[in-house]
Amino acid sequence: xxxxxxxxxxxxxxxxxxxxxxxxxxxxxxxxxxxxxxxxxxxxxxxxxxxxxxxxxxxxxxxxxxxxxxxxxxxxxxxxxxxxxxxxxxxxxxxxxxxxxxxxxxxxxxxxxxxxxxxxxxxxxxxxxxxxxxxxxxxxxxxxxxxxxxxxxx
Amino acid sequence: xxxxxxxxxxxxxxxxxxxxxxxxxxxxxxxxxxxxxxxxxxxxxxxxxxxxxxxxxxxxxxxxxxxxxxxxxxxxxxxxxxxxxxxxxxxxxxxxxxxxxxxxxxxxxxxxxxxxxxxxxxxxxxxxxxxxxxxxxxxxxxxxxxxxxxxxxxxxxxxxxxxxxxxxxxxxxxxxxxxxxxxxxxxxxxxxxxxxxxxxxxxxxxxxxxxxxxxxxxxxxxxxxxxxxxxxxxxxxxxxxxxxxxxxxxxxxxxxxxxxxxxxxxxxxx
Numbered sequence: 469x470x471x472x473x474x475x476x477x478x479x480x481x482x483x484x485x486x487x488x489x490x491x492x493x494x495x496x497x498x499x500x501x502x503x504x505x506x507x508x509x510x511x512x513x514x515x516x517x518x519x520x521x522x523x524x525x526x527x528x529x530x531x532x533x534x535x536x537x538x539x540x541x542x543x544x545x546x547x548x549x550x551x552x553x554x555x556x557x558x559x560x561x562x563x564x565x566x567x568x569x570x571x572x573x574x575x576x577x578x579x580x581x582x583x584x585x586x587x588x589x590x591x592x593x594x595x596x597x598x599x600x601x602x603x604x605x606x607x608x609x610x611x612x613x614x615x616x617x618x619x620x621x622x
Numbered sequence: 623x624x625x626x627x628x629x630x631x632x633x634x635x636x637x638x639x640x641x642x643x644x645x646x647x648x649x650x651x652x653x654x655x656x657x658x659x660x661x662x663x664x665x666x667x668x669x670x671x672x673x674x675x676x677x678x679x680x681x682x683x684x685x686x687x688x689x690x691x692x693x694x695x696x697x698x699x700x701x702x703x704x705x706x707x708x709x710x711x712x713x714x715x716x717x718x719x720x721x722x723x724x725x726x727x728x729x730x731x732x733x734x735x736x737x738x739x740x741x742x743x744x745x746x747x748x749x750x751x752x753x754x755x756x757x758x759x760x761x762x763x764x765x766x767x768x769x770x771x772x773x774x775x776x777x778x779x780x781x782x783x784x785x786x787x788x789x790x791x792x793x794x795x796x797x798x799x800x801x802x803x804x805x806x807x808x809x810x811x812x813x814x815x816x817x818x819x820x821x822x823x824x825x826x827x828x829x830x831x832x833x834x835x836x837x838x839x840x841x842x843x844x845x846x847x848x849x850x851x852x853x854x855x856x857x858x859x860x861x862x863x864x865x866x867x868x869x870x871x872x873x874x875x876x877x878x879x880x881x882x883x884x885x886x887x888x889x890x891x892x
Binding site: 474475477478480481482484485486488489491492493495496522524 | 675676678679682683686722726783784786787788790791793794819820821823824825828832
């Protein structure tokens, strides 16, 4: 059996080490060097309770971007969410955005129905049709105190 | 009258004892810090690279087998244990993210550092200690070779390079171990195992893990070299006995420092 020199062994060790570190930081850490291949859309919600910066955005269940920023527009009393969406994914004028929950206790994400009518939304445009987060406590409360049935009776 | 003066004397001796202990601890910490700074600055002299490669071979490459073995079994037992706990909440699907978080943030850096302390740190202390008691460090000094530069700096440099790599080995092999038990043995969906890891592991988690491993590298390498280098200054023993005591205390102090600094770093950076 051929005996490797110390330099070779150290070289192999360092190489594998760099590959492991690079895999962890690039693949698991989601660091991208590809630059700005995203564009931003805005959407107003009445409530973004539970949504965090970095939560995924999905179209037909496929992740196409992340929540970039959230702020309050106090004049109109809405929460403005900046959505970072991958270039090449077209969202149209009649698109709608909904805040959903993955599973019962999972993280929140934004589901976009891309629509199909009208022009394509460009960087900085606004998605007008939105549905706020479904508040489970509210819903349970309504059910428990009879608000749901009362509405049905009316 | 008599009673109060004896009480005063016993109070004085107690304060003396406390002050002496405190000064000894502060002295030791200062010597430790100066030792590390001098050795660290001497890494950047020329002709160091050969020594550093030699030490990476010893600390890094030869430790990788044992680190991977420990990582595999740690990941496997995490997969088993966490699955049974999570299954009680019907959340077996998040197994991947829990295993990956535990390994990357906590167990990877800590267990890797403890394994390297046991394998390479103890050897460093014993080697340098024997060089010291057989007066070979003095003879280096006579030949105008700086023993700090020749013996200590390459070991600290090699530890700083090797620890993050070994931690990365440990993390990835551990995640694979969790896959073996969680997915192949207990039947978690393999797509959801890896999806959870990709979705929930963040760059902040990975950064925390690597910062920890760098801090442990400095602590372990400096402690082990310091204990060996000053083995002749021990007041409790001399000769071969002092090497054995230095080696024991190097391993114990390193492990304690790893765990304490782990808590401090986590609480500062979480």
